[in-house]
Amino acid sequence: MTSTFTDSSSAAxxxxxxxxxxxxFNPSLARNRWSFLFTSVAATFAAICVLPLVLVLVYVLxxxxxxxxxxxxxxxxxAPGLDGGGIGNAIIGTFVVSSIxxxxxxxxxVGGGIYLAEYxxxxxxxxxxxxxxxxxxxxxxxxxxxxxxxxxxxxxxxFDQSYSAMAGGIALSVxxxxxxIKTTDxxxxxxxxxxxxxxxGVGASKFVTIVRITLPSAFSPIATGAVLAIARAAxxxxxxxxxxxxxxxxPEGLFNPIAxxxxxxxxxxxxxxxAQISLAWAASFVLVVMILAANLFARWLSRxxxx
Amino acid sequence: xxRSSLHDASVQELSSAICMSLENVGISYGSxxxxxxxxxxxxxxxxxxxxxxxxxxxxxxxxxxxxxxxxIEGCTLKGRVLFDGQDLYxxxxxxxxxxxxxxxxxxxxxxxxxxxxENIAFGARINGFNGDMDELVERSLRKAAIWDETKDKLxxxxxxxxxxxxxxLCIARAIAIEPEVILMDEPCSALDPISTLKIExxxxxxxxxxxxxxxxHNMQQAVRVSDMTGFFNVSSRADGEGKVGCLExxxxxxxxxxAPQQQATQDYVSGRFG
Numbered sequence: 233m234t235s236t237f238t239d240s241s242s243a244a245x246x247x248x249x250x251x252x253x254x255x256x257f258n259p260s261l262a263r264n265r266w267s268f269l270f271t272s273v274a275a276t277f278a279a280i281c282v283l284p285l286v287l288v289l290v291y292v293l294x295x296x297x298x299x300x301x302x303x304x305x306x307x308x309x310x311a312p313g314l315d316g317g318g319i320g321n322a323i324i325g326t327f328v329v330s331s332i333x334x335x336x337x338x339x340x341x342v343g344g345g346i347y348l349a350e351y352x353x354x355x356x357x358x359x360x361x362x363x364x365x366x367x368x369x370x371x372x373x374x375x376x377x378x379x380x381x382x383x384x385x386x387x388x389x390x391f392d393q394s395y396s397a398m399a400g401g402i403a404l405s406v407x408x409x410x411x412x413i414k415t416t417d418x419x420x421x422x423x424x425x426x427x428x429x430x431x432x433g434v435g436a437s438k439f440v441t442i443v444r445i446t447l448p449s450a451f452s453p454i455a456t457g458a459v460l461a462i463a464r465a466a467x468x469x470x471x472x473x474x475x476x477x478x479x480x481x482x483p484e485g486l487f488n489p490i491a492x493x494x495x496x497x498x499x500x501x502x503x504x505x506x507a508q509i510s511l512a513w514a515a516s517f518v519l520v521v522m523i524l525a526a527n528l529f530a531r532w533l534s535r536x537x538x539x
Numbered sequence: 540x541x542r543s544s545l546h547d548a549s550v551q552e553l554s555s556a557i558c559m560s561l562e563n564v565g566i567s568y569g570s571x572x573x574x575x576x577x578x579x580x581x582x583x584x585x586x587x588x589x590x591x592x593x594x595x596x597x598x599x600x601x602x603x604x605x606x607x608x609x610x611i612e613g614c615t616l617k618g619r620v621l622f623d624g625q626d627l628y629x630x631x632x633x634x635x636x637x638x639x640x641x642x643x644x645x646x647x648x649x650x651x652x653x654x655x656x657e658n659i660a661f662g663a664r665i666n667g668f669n670g671d672m673d674e675l676v677e678r679s680l681r682k683a684a685i686w687d688e689t690k691d692k693l694x695x696x697x698x699x700x701x702x703x704x705x706x707x708l709c710i711a712r713a714i715a716i717e718p719e720v721i722l723m724d725e726p727c728s729a730l731d732p733i734s735t736l737k738i739e740x741x742x743x744x745x746x747x748x749x750x751x752x753x754x755x756h757n758m759q760q761a762v763r764v765s766d767m768t769g770f771f772n773v774s775s776r777a778d779g780e781g782k783v784g785c786l787e788x789x790x791x792x793x794x795x796x797x798a799p800q801q802q803a804t805q806d807y808v809s810g811r812f813g
Contacts, residue, residue: 353612426649430709432610434662434716435639444661449652 296517325491332401337408345416369410377471397490400476404465415457419450456534463526469494558583564618574784588761591771596784605641606634642718648705650697683711703734768795
């Protein structure tokens with residue numbers, strides 16, 4: 233069958249301007265060689281894209297994974313020169329600071345996103361807010377730290393305390409804010425208008441429509457955005473150095489300096505003590521695993537509505 | 540036979556039982572005029588159909604009847620829309636209250652992402668219903684002729700239903716808040732003939748207790764379900780730029796389809812254009 237077909241097509245070639253060849257795939261043709269070459273180049277670059285992630289995970293696992301133990305998660309870091317100890321205070325500190333940041337950034341960000349998507353009429357104010365969040369998301373994180381340092385830490389804003397967990401949380405919330413606003417805005421825009429009309433059609437007010445219909449429909453993308461923003465903020469060092477500072481002790485309330493894993497890594501990795509350096513690796517491992525877990529959780533959340 | 544008797548009845552009742560009336564209504568989107576000069580009286584307890592070619596403003600006029608156009612940016616209305624003698628666009632009228640009295644069913648079925656039960660209960664609950672919710676849900680679903688199909692799966696998502704069932708669910712949802720008027724914007728355009736037939740049968744039942752206004756592209760549907768028909772047409776604007784819709788002819792359905800007064804109506808209903 234194939235042979236008769238190729239025969240007839242090669243016969244047709246004799247009286248048209250085109251050269252007809254067999255229908256079989258011929259790998260030595262120039263177009264097939266180029267195609268193979270570019271596919272390989274693209275695949276190589278794609279592999280290089282994920283290579284850093286794999287290497288970081290493997291490297292951190294090798295260097296820090298061996299130290300993982302209950303002791304690591306539950307004890308204070310040792311004094312310089314001593315062995316053992318753990319990073320328990322830094323883990324708690326990271327949770328405390330990230331929670332403060334989330335408690336500030338999620339209500340404000342979701343509220344701002346609701347305003348942009350549902351209430352604003354696309355006037356100059358909402359355009360200004362959208363542009364502002366774009367700019368804010370590009371502000372270097374260390375600038376957020378310096379800003380909160382100037383605003384809260386150096387002025388001793390909270391109960392005459394300078395460095396505090398609260399200041400650190402506020403600095404991180406400034407970083408999280410643009411992500412939360414933008415994902416809320418985008419998620420609400422994806423809710424079909426018919427759904428809003430349906431609610432208005434049965435006599436729902438704007439508030440009831442947003443709270444009962446629109447927001448629940450957009451819940452999973454908003455939650456995904458919020459989780460990703462928290463994961464991003466939890467790993468930040470620069471905004472915490474001038475705000476939450478560090479503490480070798482257990483957290484002493486929200487208005488005192490607090491340890492965090494990122495600052496612990498920053499401080500301990502450059503210390504001339506073996507115990508501290510290995511703790512820094514262990515903390516790196518715990519932090520990477522936590523952020524990875526948050527990302528996986530976000531993926532799971534985003535799949536909630538699609539099913 | 541029945542239609543002609545309805546015709547006589549509607550002519551008699553036209554003066555006594557006007558539910559809504561439009562007086563020189565003109566609607567614009569921004570600076571573009573969509574429809575102008577609409578005078579119309581919609582009788583109570585009847586089905587009124589709007590027909591006409593695309594872009595003639597029939598959906599726009601329908602949405603003006605329960606202030607749904609308020610949700611569209613830049614949409615303005617001139618003239619008066621009276622409901623039981625009250626101007627819906629008067630200062631101080633709450634559009635939310637208007638929509639509670641004048642419900643709406645949309646072109647595309649749009650159930651809420653909730654259970655079938657909650658889809659019905661939502662509207663009732665936000666309207667302060669404090670009777671027997673189970674009974675209300677059953678009654679609404681029965682009226683919308685979908686109770687038998689859903690009674691065993693009230694807890695399932697509204698999305699689990701077929702398109703035709705979803706549309707009947709949306710009608711049940713509109714009925715549940717006991718409006719006086721139900722507006723339907725091409726409710727069957729996304730449905731198969733069997734679902735369409737079910738909805739049309741249901742409308743004959745519903746008009747015993749509600750006034751229904753329906754926009755349809757399907758002239759046979761207008762003939763089957765409606766008592767009054769308004770034919771909208773597009774005409775070029777006086778300045779020669781763009782087009783504007785207007786109400787060409789409004790009369791009992793019988794007359795529109797058998798003895799229209801306007802040539803354009805005759806051409807449209809006989810299928811010569813549109």
